[in-house]
Amino acid sequence: MAGLELLSDQGYRLDGRKATELRKVHARMGLFAQVDGSAYIEQGNTKALAVVYGSHEDRAARLHDRAVINCQYSMATFSTAERKRRPHGDRKSTEMSLHLKQTFEAAVLTNLYPRSQIDIYVKILQSDGGNYSACVNAATLAVIDAGIPMRDYVCACTAGFVDETPLADLCHAEESGGGTSLALALLPRGGHIDHLETLMEAAMTACKGVSKVLDEVVRQHLQEVSALTGE
Amino acid sequence: MTVVVLPTLVESTYCKSLWISAKSFSACVCVCVRAGDRLCSTEDCMPGTGVYLRHGYIYSSLAGYVLRKNEGEELPVISVVRETEAQLLPDVGAIVTCKVRFGELLMSTTDVKEDVRATEKDRYISVSLLSGAQMVPISWCEMQCPRTHAKEFRKVARVQPEYLQA
Numbered sequence: 001m002a003g004l005e006l007l008s009d010q011g012y013r014l015d016g017r018k019a020t021e022l023r024k025v026h027a028r029m030g031l032f033a034q035v036d037g038s039a040y041i042e043q044g045n046t047k048a049l050a051v052v053y054g055s056h057e058d059r060a061a062r063l064h065d066r067a068v069i070n071c072q073y074s075m076a077t078f079s080t081a082e083r084k085r086r087p088h089g090d091r092k093s094t095e096m097s098l099h100l101k102q103t104f105e106a107a108v109l110t111n112l113y114p115r116s117q118i119d120i121y122v123k124i125l126q127s128d129g130g131n132y133s134a135c136v137n138a139a140t141l142a143v144i145d146a147g148i149p150m151r152d153y154v155c156a157c158t159a160g161f162v163d164e165t166p167l168a169d170l171c172h173a174e175e176s177g178g179g180t181s182l183a184l185a186l187l188p189r190g191g192h193i194d195h196l197e198t199l200m201e202a203a204m205t206a207c208k209g210v211s212k213v214l215d216e217v218v219r220q221h222l223q224e225v226s227a228l229t230g231e
Numbered sequence: 232m233t234v235v236v237l238p239t240l241v242e243s244t245y246c247k248s249l250w251i252s253a254k255s256f257s258a259c260v261c262v263c264v265r266a267g268d269r270l271c272s273t274e275d276c277m278p279g280t281g282v283y284l285r286h287g288y289i290y291s292s293l294a295g296y297v298l299r300k301n302e303g304e305e306l307p308v309i310s311v312v313r314e315t316e317a318q319l320l321p322d323v324g325a326i327v328t329c330k331v332r333f334g335e336l337l338m339s340t341t342d343v344k345e346d347v348r349a350t351e352k353d354r355y356i357s358v359s360l361l362s363g364a365q366m367v368p369i370s371w372c373e374m375q376c377p378r379t380h381a382k383e384f385r386k387v388a389r390v391q392p393e394y395l396q397a
Contacts, residue, residue, distance in 0.1 A: 109292055144265075147313050149281060149293055150267075151292065153265070153267060187267070188267075189268075
């Protein structure tokens with residue numbers, strides 16, 4: 001379709017934002033009285049609702065020295081353009097739930113609640129890109145609303161690449177546009193211990209070592225094949 | 232139910248609903264902080280509740296108000312509380328009103344003479360009068376103090392023998 005570029009020549013995106021501009025964020029905390037913590041967030045057109053049940057007894061007593069964090073990520077059936085057949089239990093939801101769990105296990109001071117359990121439920125009410133980020137942000141607010149101690153806020157956002165220009169906070173069209181995208185969640189006040197650089201270096205060195213081995217195998221194979229067929 | 236606060240009750244992890252009317256406290260409430268805010272260094276204050284330590288500094292772990300309590304010659308204790316009226320932790324020895332969430336036993340009347348200890352032994356709660364003696368169950372619904380021989384109606388829970396401390 002002509003004119004539907006992710007980034008125009010003047011530097012405007014599909015929704016009129018600049019490359020590093022975030023979408024408008026509206027958030028509310030303390031929506032429900034029955035639960036310990038709740039929050040609602042809108043990032044542009046993406047809407048997420050998070051509910052937290054604060055530390056309560058873990059009947060299985062899985063961890064004797066800290067709390068277990070249960071996360072469930074689900075999408076409402078009306079959240080996407082086509083009615084979503086399987087709102088939770090599918091592979092993507094399970095994977096997102098696991099990511100959420102790992103994120104909050106790093107941020108919440110779970111050692112204060114041994115043998116207990118903290119439940120975080122997040123639901124996407126409208127999906128327009130940055131689902132995971134909206135969930136993390138909503139869950140952070142809900143955990144704070146519940147009064148559960150955390151090291152720092154967990155803030156998340158997506159970024160992508162178009163024509164060598166990085167874009168911040170991608171909407172659905174930009175995410176599915178085929179370019180690269182990254183969702184990042186971090187503790188913004190420097191409490192974040194980042195091992196990514198060291199890991200990347202170690203992995204790159206290892207890959208170069210593998211490349212040498214593969215090269216050797218290919219050469220040897222070529223020699224064998226040419227010996228068989230004759231020169 | 233009126234309770235005398237012992238150190239174990241404050242650390243109990245299962246007592247979630249706790250209405251506290253502390254008898255006395257000395258505090259000064261000022262600043263609104265968020266989780267992750269650096270409050271002071273460990274040389275200036277001792278950490279209380281709602282904070283955590285990292286690299287020799289005290290950071291807030293809740294969104295709330297800073298409370299600095301002067302204990303005397305020692306360093307002041309710094310805590311972060313969510314609501315200024317309701318969340319001030321009582322000192323040991325203060326009289327509080329409390330509701331046990333996971334305990335099996337009692338709905339006791341507000342009898343000031345009673346002294347209830349909540350222990351962590353699988354939420355077993357033992358009742359003793361202020362005379363200090365442990366009450367002995369004499370039937371499924373009655374307990375008697377061995378010293379004063381006063382009988383009280385209490386629901387008696389059977390404790391499995393492996394949890395009973397001799």
